[in-house]
Amino acid sequence: MDIDKLSTGTCAISRGLALVGDTWSALILRDAGRGMTQFDQFRVSLGIAPNILSRRLKSLTEAGVLERRRYSERPPRDEYVLTNAGVDFLPILAAIGEWGRTHNGDGVLGHIEDAHTGETVQAIVVDGRTGKRARPETWRVVMPMRQDDAGG
Amino acid sequence: MDIDKLSTGTCAISRGLALVGDTWSALILRDAGRGMTQFDQFRVSLGIAPNILSRRLKSLTEAGVLERRRYSERPPRDEYVLTNAGVDFLPILAAIGEWGRTHNGDGVLGHIEDAHTGETVQAIVVDGRTGKRARPETWRVVMPMRQDDAGG
Numbered sequence: 001m002d003i004d005k006l007s008t009g010t011c012a013i014s015r016g017l018a019l020v021g022d023t024w025s026a027l028i029l030r031d032a033g034r035g036m037t038q039f040d041q042f043r044v045s046l047g048i049a050p051n052i053l054s055r056r057l058k059s060l061t062e063a064g065v066l067e068r069r070r071y072s073e074r075p076p077r078d079e080y081v082l083t084n085a086g087v088d089f090l091p092i093l094a095a096i097g098e099w100g101r102t103h104n105g106d107g108v109l110g111h112i113e114d115a116h117t118g119e120t121v122q123a124i125v126v127d128g129r130t131g132k133r134a135r136p137e138t139w140r141v142v143m144p145m146r147q148d149d150a151g152g
Numbered sequence: 153m154d155i156d157k158l159s160t161g162t163c164a165i166s167r168g169l170a171l172v173g174d175t176w177s178a179l180i181l182r183d184a185g186r187g188m189t190q191f192d193q194f195r196v197s198l199g200i201a202p203n204i205l206s207r208r209l210k211s212l213t214e215a216g217v218l219e220r221r222r223y224s225e226r227p228p229r230d231e232y233v234l235t236n237a238g239v240d241f242l243p244i245l246a247a248i249g250e251w252g253r254t255h256n257g258d259g260v261l262g263h264i265e266d267a268h269t270g271e272t273v274q275a276i277v278v279d280g281r282t283g284k285r286a287r288p289e290t291w292r293v294v295m296p297m298r299q300d301d302a303g304g
C-alpha cells in the first residue's frame with residue numbers, strides 16, 4: 001500500500017484511509033477515545049508488540065490524528081492525545097461498531113452511553129442534507145478527471 | 153493482528169474491523185460500491201498485486217461482505233458482489249470520505265451524488281436516537297466483564 005499515493009489521489013475515501021487505514025491504528029484511536037494516553041496503556045489493552053505500537057503511534061502522530069506531548073521530563077515520558085481530527089474520527093469508529101454488532105455480533109458486546117443521560121448511543125450514517133439514513137443504492141460516485149490516481 | 157481474537161472479543165468496533173480492517177479491503181469495497189465486480193477491474197483500479205487482491209477477495213468473501221458468483225463456465229470466471237453487509241458498509245466508507253476531505257483534502261476530490269437528484273451527498277454520523285451529530289466528548293464506553301478480550 002503506497003500511502004503517499006493514497007494520500008494524493010482524488011478519492012476522498014482514500015484520503016481518509018491514508019490517515020488511519022489499518023486495524024491497529026483504528027484500535028489505538030478507539031482506546032484514545034476512551035481516555036488512554038500512555039504507551040503502556042495501549043500496549044496492554046491491545047496486546048500489541050511494542051515495535052508495532054511505536055510505529056503506529058508515530059504514523060498517527062505524523063498524520064495529525066494524535067498529538068505527542070511530553071508529560072514528564074525525568075524520566076522522559078510522552079503521552080498521546082487525540083487531535084480534533086482524531087476526535088472527529090471517533091463517530092466513524094462508533095458506526096463501525098454498530099455495523100460490527102449487526103453483522104458480526106454474536107454474544108455480549110460493549111456499547112457506548114451518553115455520559116450525562118446514560119442512554120445508549122446508536123451511531124448511524126445519514127445524509128447531512130436530509131438527515132435520513134444514507135442509502136448507497138441511490139448513489140453515484142463522481143471523480144474528477146485525472147490519470148495518476150491510485151484507485152480513485 | 154489476530155483476526156480470530158478480534159472477532160470474538162466484546163468490542164463491537166473490533167467486530168467490525170475484523171470483517172474489513174484493512175486499507176486494501178476497504179478500497180475493494182469502495183470499488184464494488186461503484187459497480188466493479190471482476191478481478192481485473194479491481195486490479196486495474198487499485199494497482200494492486202494479483203496475489204494480494206486474491207487474498208483480500210477471499211477474506212472479504214469469507215467474512216460475508218462479498219459474495220463470489222460464477223458468471224461464466226467456459227472459461228470459468230467468478231465475479232464478486234456486495235452482500236447486504238457489504239452494502240451496509242458503504243455509508244461508513246462515505247463518512248470516512250467526508251472525514252478525509254476535511255482533514256486531508258487538498259486539491260480537487262471526487263464526491264458522491266444522489267443519482268436521482270444530482271445533489272451532493274454528505275455522509276455524517278449521527279446518534280440515531282436524537283438525529284443529532286454524534287458528539288464523542290459526551291460518550292462513555294461500557295464493556296462487559298471479560299478477561300480474555302483482545303483490546304476490548
